[in-house]
Every structure is written in structure tokens, then in C-alpha cells.
Amino acid sequence: MSNSTNVKQVTVISGKGGTGKSSLIAALAYLLKDDIILADADVDAADLYLIYPPDVKEKHEYQGLKLAHIDEDLCTKCGLCRDACRFDAITEDIKIDDFKCEGCGLCYHVCPEKAISLNDRISGHYMKSDTRIGTMVHARLIPGEESSGLLVAQVRKTAEAVAKEEKKKLVLIDGSPGIGCPVISSLTGSNLAVVVTEPTISALHDLKRILELLVQFRISGYVVINKSDINEKVSQEIEELCQGKNTVIAKIPYNDIFNTAMIQKLSVSEIEDVDDDILAIQETIKGIAEKMISFLEI
Amino acid sequence: MKIAVASGKGGTGKTLIATSLALSLEGVHLLDADVEEPNCSLFLDLEIKKTATATVPIPDIDTDICTLCGKCSDSCEYNALANLPGQILLFDKICHGCGVCSYVCPENAITEVDKPLGYIFEGKNEHLTFHYGELIVGEELATPVISKLTKMIDENDKIVIIDSPPGSACPMVEAIHGVDFVILAGEPTPFGLSDMQIVVETLRKLEMKFGVVINKDGIGNDELESYCIESKIPILMKIPFDMDIAKQNSVGIPLVKGFPEWEGKFQRLFSDIKEMVLNE
Numbered sequence: 001m002s003n004s005t006n007v008k009q010v011t012v013i014s015g016k017g018g019t020g021k022s023s024l025i026a027a028l029a030y031l032l033k034d035d036i037i038l039a040d041a042d043v044d045a046a047d048l049y050l051i052y053p054p055d056v057k058e059k060h061e062y063q064g065l066k067l068a069h070i071d072e073d074l075c076t077k078c079g080l081c082r083d084a085c086r087f088d089a090i091t092e093d094i095k096i097d098d099f100k101c102e103g104c105g106l107c108y109h110v111c112p113e114k115a116i117s118l119n120d121r122i123s124g125h126y127m128k129s130d131t132r133i134g135t136m137v138h139a140r141l142i143p144g145e146e147s148s149g150l151l152v153a154q155v156r157k158t159a160e161a162v163a164k165e166e167k168k169k170l171v172l173i174d175g176s177p178g179i180g181c182p183v184i185s186s187l188t189g190s191n192l193a194v195v196v197t198e199p200t201i202s203a204l205h206d207l208k209r210i211l212e213l214l215v216q217f218r219i220s221g222y223v224v225i226n227k228s229d230i231n232e233k234v235s236q237e238i239e240e241l242c243q244g245k246n247t248v249i250a251k252i253p254y255n256d257i258f259n260t261a262m263i264q265k266l267s268v269s270e271i272e273d274v275d276d277d278i279l280a281i282q283e284t285i286k287g288i289a290e291k292m293i294s295f296l297e298i
Numbered sequence: 299m300k301i302a303v304a305s306g307k308g309g310t311g312k313t314l315i316a317t318s319l320a321l322s323l324e325g326v327h328l329l330d331a332d333v334e335e336p337n338c339s340l341f342l343d344l345e346i347k348k349t350a351t352a353t354v355p356i357p358d359i360d361t362d363i364c365t366l367c368g369k370c371s372d373s374c375e376y377n378a379l380a381n382l383p384g385q386i387l388l389f390d391k392i393c394h395g396c397g398v399c400s401y402v403c404p405e406n407a408i409t410e411v412d413k414p415l416g417y418i419f420e421g422k423n424e425h426l427t428f429h430y431g432e433l434i435v436g437e438e439l440a441t442p443v444i445s446k447l448t449k450m451i452d453e454n455d456k457i458v459i460i461d462s463p464p465g466s467a468c469p470m471v472e473a474i475h476g477v478d479f480v481i482l483a484g485e486p487t488p489f490g491l492s493d494m495q496i497v498v499e500t501l502r503k504l505e506m507k508f509g510v511v512i513n514k515d516g517i518g519n520d521e522l523e524s525y526c527i528e529s530k531i532p533i534l535m536k537i538p539f540d541m542d543i544a545k546q547n548s549v550g551i552p553l554v555k556g557f558p559e560w561e562g563k564f565q566r567l568f569s570d571i572k573e574m575v576l577n578e
Contacts, residue, residue: 015335017308017464022489044465045306045493066375086355086396099471099504104375104396118375141467143500148467149438177308177464178334181438184391200548202313202337209335212435230541231548259518262488 015206017177020226026051026267033133039159040138054129064123065103074115081107149181169298199234227254300458300477306493308464310485311513316461318554322564327455330430331473344421352446353412354395363407370399416443480508487518514539
């Protein structure tokens with residue numbers, strides 16, 4: 001658990017996708033670059049590499065769940081494995097469907113001919129890389145693979161170890177959308193969650209579920225309303241929902257700068273010679289970083 | 299005809315496309331398979347009722363019979379069982395319900411009990427049948443909820459439209475399983491392109507037919523479009539980035555209801571897809 005060390009952990013999540021989570025975390029990472037290790041735990045849609053092109057220093061294979069393999073020479077096509085499999089991963093003609101196999105091994109146990117083995121499978125890779133803001137730990141799940149939650153845990157653990165090694169105070173984690181296994185895995189052990197939402201009824205619906213998740217895991221949450229002027233009324237509803245425990249710490253109006261910065265492979269914090277609107281956004285993001293630091297007492 | 303709407307990146311317009319396509323056609327069965335964060339119902343004026351429960355069978359160990367031999371925990375590939383002094387401890391959140399533990403138990407001390415993971419909801423009117431799945435907050439496994447949801451598909455359904463979860467991992471693969479065509483909701487930004495390329499790789503591995511609807515066209519750059527052209531991926535439709543569309547979307551008004559001129563375009567989208575599916 002992170003409490004046993006001095007390294008703190010903040011996870012940025014969103015519930016709904018497309019609220020600007022990765023753009024915001026990139027901007028925060030730039031401001032906090034001296035104190036953090038950046039971890040991209042959105043393993044099936046990792047994007048921070050586009051803002052901070054990585055010079056990969058270490059690349060590790062990630063073995064997630066196993067994969068069943070049938071030895072055709074031994075198989076008598078009796079069908080016991082197919083009937084037993086709960087994931088419909090064995091076809092009528094007794095072949096393993098790699099996409100459906102969850103590597104549980106029931107087929108291996110039931111096969112009377114000992115024709116089935118469970119093999120390791122590489123589900124992805126995780127990397128430790130140099131970037132212009134310091135070390136980043138990131139990963140790539142092989143498309144369509146299972147066990148993204150386990151890979152997220154690996155990214156988190158690696159980032160924490162690197163933070164200790166480099167004497168950094170904080171691991172800043174980019175989580176996935178949703179509330180399921182990869183999200184829960186990215187939140188485990190976090191000292192704080194920053195939830196990036198937007199004023200749409202979809203995002204509001206999703207926010208309620210993510211806040212409920214934070215309560216269950218006893219993790220404090222800060223809320224940022226991005227694109228806040230798309231709908232002032234829903235924006236206000238979000239603020240009312242968050243009154244009390246989950247404070248809305250910032251509202252960022254819609255601005256094209258998030259896309260133009262992304263296209264230039266820069267974070268919003270790095271854009272210079274800007275107009276007043278963008279300057280105000282940059283100040284707001286600085287405010288978010290300060291509130292995080294003061295909450296974490298680092 | 300079964301069509302799924304998917305995307306790598308979240309927030310690229312999957313729900314917008316799925317709902318507008320469903321509302322432009324007659325006799326559609328729409329399924330919202332983004333069970334972690336289902337949003338389609340917010341755009342549909344339907345009375346919704348709970349109709350089914352998605353469960354996972356988890357082990358119930360009879361401690362009177364269990365000899366603590368540890369075969370179950372040794373065989374569990376998910377580390378959901380731990381053999382501790384005096385007890386076998388179950389971490390039910392990570393149990394996949396595979397049944398290995400009860401199979402290997404030499405004492406027959408393990409029975410399985412169904413644990414709810416999520417619920418299936420239903421809404422209907424004369425034009426549309428709609429189901430969505432919702433993962434219980436705190437549960438990790440979305441895939442069994444999606445699998446329960448897709449069982450709601452009736453073989454007499456003429457048109458099935460599935461709103462898939464974002465990403466390219468197991469929930470998305472489960473949602474698009476067995477469909478005739480996948481519409482990718484693409485956002486023309488560097489993040490949008492990068493995430494879409496991963497899904498394209500997945501769809502190619504699965505040997506599926508697909509095409510791209512570019513949403514928020516004009517918001518970023520033209521790299522996504524160039525990629526589609528170079529990779530011979532059909533661009534099926536473009537929806538411009540427009541503050542008025544964004545505002546309507548923010549309050550739950552489907553594109554084809556806020557801007558009825560889009561209905562014809564979605565009907566054409568459907569007939570184009572139909573042609574691509576039928577012309578092997």
C-alpha cells in the first residue's frame with residue numbers, strides 16, 4: 001500500500017470518455033514535472049506518448065492470463081472440454097477461440113486424454129521511458145486481449161518503484177474511462193482521485209457512478225468540470241451534486257487550445273504567447289496542481 | 299443485420315451514432331453494451347424496467363467438509379482463492395466463475411452460488427426495442443453483463459444495433475462478437491487516430507467488416523482521414539463539429555431529433571452498410 005512509503009499516488013479518471021482527461025493530465029504533469037513520475041494506465045487507449053514522445057529505456061513483456069492449447073494428436077474430439085467451458089471458448093470442432101479463452105484451465109482439468117495444456121501468453125508490454133518531463137511508465141495491451149486490469153496494476157507498481165528510485169514524491173496516473181476492472185485497478189492505493197467531467201447529462205450520469213465507486217474505496221475525489229460552458233445548467237447540477245465531500249475544484253471553459261496543443265505534441269501548459277482566455281485556462285490548471293499538492297501535503 | 303458502433307477513444311460519438319441510427323430506421327433492436335457507463339437511455343424517451351440479472355457463479359466452500367488441502371487455490375488462475383491458515387479466503391470481485399475450484403475439489407466441498415454483477419433493463423415502443431446492461435458499481439467484470447445483454451437479441455430481430463464500450467480490450471471484443479459490421483466513431487485528433495488504429499488492428503484480427511464515421515469533423519487535423527484513405531477503410535459519413543450539436547447532445551436530444559435533416563443521412567448510412575455486408 002502506498003501509505004507505507006513516501007510516494008503518493010493521484011489517479012485522474014473520468015467515468016465518461018472524451019472529457020479531456022489525458023489533455024489535462026499532460027498539462028498537470030508538465031507543471032509538476034520535478035516531483036512526479038507519470039504513469040499512463042489507460043492501457044488499451046494510451047495517448048500520453050503523443051504529447052511526451054518516449055525514448056524507451058526498458059521494455060518488458062507482460063504475461064496476463066494463460067491460453068489453452070489443444071494437442072491435435074492426442075485429442076479424440078470427445079467434446080468434454082467444449083461442454084465444460086463457461087466462456088464458449090471451444091468451438092464445435094474442438095478448437096480454442098483465442099479471443100474468448102480466459103485461461104481458467106477447466107478444459108485442461110476435464111480432458112481425459114491430457115491433450116490440453118495451459119500456455120503463457122503475452123498480453124502486452126510495459127515500458128519505462130525518458131521524456132522531456134522525466135520518466136514515464138506506460139504500457140500497451142495487445143489489441144483484443146484480456147486482463148487489462150492486471151497490466152494497469154503492473155504499470156502502477158513499476159511507476160511506484162521508479163518514483164522511489166528517483167526520489168519523486170508523486171505518481172500521477174492516467175486511468176481508463178468506465179468503472180470496471182482497469183479503473184478499479186488504477187485507483188487501488190490512490191491517495192486522491194481527480195475526476196474530469198463535462199456538463200452533459202451523459203457525463204453527469206457517469207460521474208455519479210464514479211463518485212459512488214470512490215466512496216466504496218474510501219478515496220477522496222476532486223472534480224474538474226471541463227468544457228463547462230457547453231451547458232451552464234448541467235454544470236451547476238454537477239456543482240450541486242458535489243457539494244460537501246467531492247469538491248469541484250475547477251471549471252474550464254471550452255477552448256480549441258486542447259486540440260491545437262495536442263496537434264503540436266505539446267501540453268496546454270507549454271503553449272506560449274497566448275490570448276487572455278488561454279492564459280486563464282493555464283492559470284486554472286496551475287490552481288488544480290496547487291490544490292492537489294496541498295491536499296497531499298507534499 | 300447486426301451492426302456495432304465502437305471506438306478506441308471514449309467520447310467520440312458512439313452513443314450519438316447508435317441512437318440516431320436506431321431512431322432513423324423502423325423495427326430496430328438497440329442494445330447499449332457500454333455497461334460500465336450506459337448512456338443510450340438518456341437519449342430515448344422510453345419507460346425502462348429491469349428485466350434480468352447478470353450473474354457470475356462464485357464458490358461457496360462448506361467449511362465442515364473442506365480439509366484445507368489447497369487444491370482449489372492452487373488451481374485458480376485468477377488468484378481469487380487464498381489458502382490461509384485455517385481457512386480458504388475468496389476474493390469474489392476477481393472470481394471469473396470458471397468452475398475450476400469446484401471441479402478439482404477432492405472433497406466436493408464447493409458448491410457454486412450466483413452472485414449478481416449487473417442488471418439488464420428494457421424499454422419498448424412501436425418503433426424500437428431497447429435493452430441496456432448496467433454493471434453494479436464496485437464490480438470489476440463487465441464481460442458477463444455484456445454477454446447476458448446480447449442474449450436479449452431475438453433471432454427474429456431484423457436490425458440489431460449495439461453501442462459498444464470504448465477501448466479495444468475484452469469488453470469491446472465481447473460486445474461486437476458476431477455482428478455483420480462495425481461502425482467506428484472516429485474523432486479527427488491525434489488521440490482519436492491513435493486509439494482508432496488499435497481498434498482497427500483488433501477488427502482485422504477478428505476478420506470483421508468495418509467503416510468509419512468521422513465525428514466532430516473539423517475539430518483537429520486531417521490525419522485520421524488520410525489514414526482511412528491509405529488503409530482503404532471506407533469513410534461512411536462525416537458529422538461536423540458544431541456547438542449547436544454539442545449543446546443538444548449535452549441535454550440528451552439525439553442528433554436526428556434536434557436536426558431532422560440528419561434522418562435521411564442515417565438511412566443512407568444504413569443502406570450503404572447493408573450493401574457492403576451483402577456484397578461479400
